[in-house]
Amino acid sequence: MNGKWKFFISRLLQTLLTLWVIATILFFLFRLMPGNPLAAYIDPTFTREQQEILLQQFGLDKPLWQQYFIYFGNLFQGNLGHSFFYKESVISIIGRVLPNTIYLMTFSLIIAYVIGTLGGVLLAWKRGTKTETLGIILTLFTRSAPQFWVGMVVLAFFAFTLKWFPSAGVSPAGTMYTSELDKLFSLAFYQHLFLPSLTLAIYLLGLPLLLMRSNMLDVMGEQFVDMARMRGLKEWRIMLKYAARNAALPVITAMAVGIGYSIGGNVVIENVFSWPGLGRLLVNAVSASDYPLAQGAFILIAAVMVTMNFIADILYSILDPRVTSRR
Template sequence: MRTYIIRRCLQSFIVFGAILIIVFSMLQITGNPAAVLMPLDSTDEDIQAFSKEMGFDQPIPIQFAKFILGSDLVDNLLGSEREKEKVDELERDPDAPKIVRTKGVIRGDFGFSYRHEIPAMGLVLEHFPNTVLLALVAVLIAVVISIPAGVLSATFRNTWIDYTSSVGAMFGQSMPNFWLGLVLIIVFAVYLGWLPTSGYDAWYYIILPSITAGLYATARITRLVRSQMLDVLGMDYVRTARSKGIVEWLVVVRHALKNASIPVVTLVGFELGILLGGTVVTEAVFAWPGVGFLVVDAINNQDYPIVQAAVALLAFVFVFVNLVVDILYAWLDPRISYS
């Protein structure tokens, strides 16, 4: 078990490191970052001078080291007193952009937002609780609906209950989030007037976004529960329990569902990780004040530090959640850690 945990931690570290390389490349693939940061009426000479002052003309490995470790630490390691003096001078200039020196990813610093001129990660963390709330409510809805639906579908196989559940699951996996969100807005907000279309001023504002975000997870979990229950219901120990005269619902819940729950727990954790890192479309449709809505606004305004901070945070959460789920899976089923 210990070896398995260490191996999974190393794999997660490698995955997150690869993600950081992609995050760092976001600004590099735009060309010269100085051209993005400078005003539109800047001359080529001004852009080149600013690029040199900011260190964008330095080799990519040095820029990446500063992105990860921080400008101050890299300058100290390289002995770049001249670079530090330039940075200090720019930081004292009230008209200079507040993005000169960062403490690096290892200290959670992605620089300042170009638009808001406040730390990018701080702004992302302000919106992150709303994304977490939306993801948790969506997963809760998915679990509450999918587990009973999957159990009933397997228990009453080839009946109208099974057919209804299967068709509903196929519909849930086929319906795009943005389309479902628009349909819910038209029906429940515009036509019926029961629920608001956007924002977050009361608890009921989360109903439509959470249903939209959780539909796909509901469909996947329902199909998995049904599949696992069908396998377990055919096992010898289930038939033995029935032959002893145990009530059917006790056989289903205590014997069948309990043994079919391990893959379901894994999928629920995986879906939670996906929702924490992938509610951008839902948040954009409902103007939900989460990280996804912030990222869309940052992309439209070319505010790359916010995009970098948001992608790094959501990727870290996704990797961490999957690591915890894998360890939990190995703990529930020790065969996994020895495979």
């Protein structure tokens, strides 16, 4: 077995192990919390017998080890359980809000990676100048600033002061979209989408910008760049056509990591902007003690993050064989 296959199998096993550990922690986290897990579901007027029937209905009357095996058996079948609060399957509830999270994530990534890639080219071009210093300081600041704080600043400026964009939700009050296609062709939807997308993009911007700058600095020392300069080409053309094209591939690969970061960042941003997505659903489920729904949302977010990191590792190993040779 060659090094590439060993690396692939090793990373796949690590990914599966990580997912198993996360799912196990979530199982015990909700079930070992103080109080009755059905406290928000059981009416105070219920008799003892009615409460026991509900526990049997949700499988909570069984020993913990039996619940654990049932839980993983359902996971393998794609069954995330039944919501206590909504009284329907977790899959169907997540399916209703997941498109909103995907839209937010997609537009944020587009903004972050377009601006980040071009910004990285600019900082590499202006190496050693005040422009580079200021750009790096701003990038590190936005990367480390709390997302909820950035969201509140964006809201205060664009929504409350300038009143250019709505402050919350996915549509104007009273508006109902008949389908996802109807939503995507609505100008009001994009007006509501812009501010949360901008906030998440500000957080994601640092990775492509700093990575592109680093790659550009490496590429700018290559012979083909010197040859382009000897031909008398303009500097901006050398930067974009020759250096940037060769430096951009690892940045594109890093987008897999960006997807993982964005799905995690959605939890905070969706709540700041009252965006009806997976992150907001998760917080509401925890507040309502609806642990099957909270478990399902947690598992889906964790699975996306872990899977995207796995894909990024594999892509890096393909682009740079030294990654596998060091294993």
